[in-house]
Amino acid sequence: MHPPITPELRFASLAESGANVFLTGPAGTGKSYNVDQFTEAHPDTEVTASTGIAALNVGGMTIHRWGGILIGPKPGGEFSDFFDFLARDKRRGIRAAFNRVRWAKRLVIDEISMLPGRLLDYLDYHCRQIRGVDLPFGGIQVISTGDFLQLPPVRTRPYHDYDWAFTSRAWADAGFRTVELKQIHRQQDPAFASALSSFRLGRIDAEVAALLKPRVAVFPDRDLTRLLTHNNAVTKWNDYCLGELPGEEWVREAETFGPDHQIAFLEKNLLTPRTLRLKVRAKVMFTVNRPDDGFVNGQTGTVIRLGRNSIDVSTGSQIVTAEPYTWFYDPHDQAGATFTQFPMRLAYGVTIHKAQGLSLDSAFVDIRAAREPGQGYVAISRVRTLEGLHLKDWPRGVFVSQRAIDFHSATAR
Known part of the structure; x- marks a missing residue:
């Protein structure tokens, strides 16, 4: 009788197969460690993160910088207008970003749970246009990590719901295979x-x-x-x-x-x-x-x-x-x-x-x-x-996102 396949082995198998993967789990379960193991075996993997703090922690760059995606007011509202604007802006290292996107095979996005869904859609469109391939992210394998039950994306407008990455069209098109790590290493009790x-x-x-x-x-x-x-x-x-x-x-x-x-x-x-x-x-x-x-x-x-x-x-x-x-x-x-x-x-x-x-x-x-x-x-x-x-005191309840809870319940394995 074969031993059960652990989440760690399942992640490694899916990542090696070329699938788009979302690696999640509670704090201290080794999400970064497992991704590091994969990138060490595949040193040509592009390593990015949703925030500057996370990018410095993983030794990569922000996904905005990697893809040449500007933050802030954008001309027009359509992706085509946004893309044309990027192509004309040579002062912000866009040429280097184009080359990174064009030749990438694998892309890690750490803390994708803090990345707005709209930005993930921009990235998907951007990659398809640059590579000339009408596949999710232009055919780049995406390995994402994070936990939607931890810190959320920054809200651009008060009182509006959070723009979770899992609500984006790009997330659905990519068909991310979710793997949840279970064993907590930080707390031994x-x-x-x-x-x-x-x-x-x-x-x-x-x-x-x-x-x-x-x-x-x-x-x-x-x-x-x-x-x-x-x-x-x-x-x-x-x-x-x-x-x-x-x-x-x-x-x-x-x-x-x-x-x-x-x-x-x-x-x-x-x-x-x-x-x-x-x-x-x-x-x-x-x-x-x-x-x-x-x-x-x-x-x-x-x-x-x-x-x-x-x-x-x-x-x-x-x-x-x-x-x-x-x-x-x-x-x-x-x-x-x-x-x-x-x-x-x-x-x-x-x-x-x-x-x-x-x-x-x-x-x-x-x-x-x-x-x-x-x-x-x-x-x-x-x-x-x-x-x-x-x-300091005992809370009456815990502030969690019901949408994140529902997503976790529907996808975590």
Whole structure:
């Protein structure tokens, strides 16, 4: 008797067959890892993501830049008008984008769940026109990843429904084969992992409440990382906590080189700030993976020494030394703008949006402050252990999208 085929093996088989695939699953199930395994076997695969943060995390470029798709007001309303406008705009690297689209065999779109459906339709039309092939995405195999039960696409107009990618014509035409990963690796406690899975689906039953409600902390430790919904709240909280520490403030400006718009992209999407302000005893979070140096992305520690060319941080189990790190606008060719800064940030507060993809030892979360579907789940699922989760209060319910729930129920296997 043959053993059952795991979702991981099913994904690998479908991807190798040339099918268009949507790889989904709860937070911490290894979606990025499985796609990385495929792209390592097929290095000619084009790797993109729906957002700048996700693109930097996967070492690719945004889907907008890859396809030469402009964001903002567009002339006319038809795809043909949009395409003609792109073809005439030589100042934005459109020629390079045309070549990428023309010769691509396989395309990865990470976090497709945050990509508006209208933009996916643009991309589909764009690829068909450039390649002269009337097939979905011009015949390019598309491997997409994401979770529609996490962060949604940005709404262009308040009070309107979200423009989910799965509602687009391109999604239907592409015939994406959905594979859902089940095994959660981030949380090793089965009860905690099960509670998070229920939370993801908007279900808070007595069992989930009994497990999570005791995690409400009325007076949380200031050193706990707070996951907040807005950038200004993060800035205010980090500034306040730093100001409460004794001693002189240490300031380091990032060294940047290259076109202003590329530098602006890096500055907006990196976890590391352009102006890094620290003090001895400040709590910091590392923003890159450097296991050989003793730290990984999302790991926190306490500053014990601030130098011109290095910073010593105690992680609790060891003292590690961090040196300036350089990010590239184009990580594959190490071309375009560069941004050099110490790979860390103050860790008292971080937005939920920028925390997506991180694994944290501990965090303080205000679920009631969530203003977008899936936001509360994204926040609490960053934390590895139940003991590391601290809640401001207990929510009456979970903000989820019923359309996303319905799509998940109809397609997940």
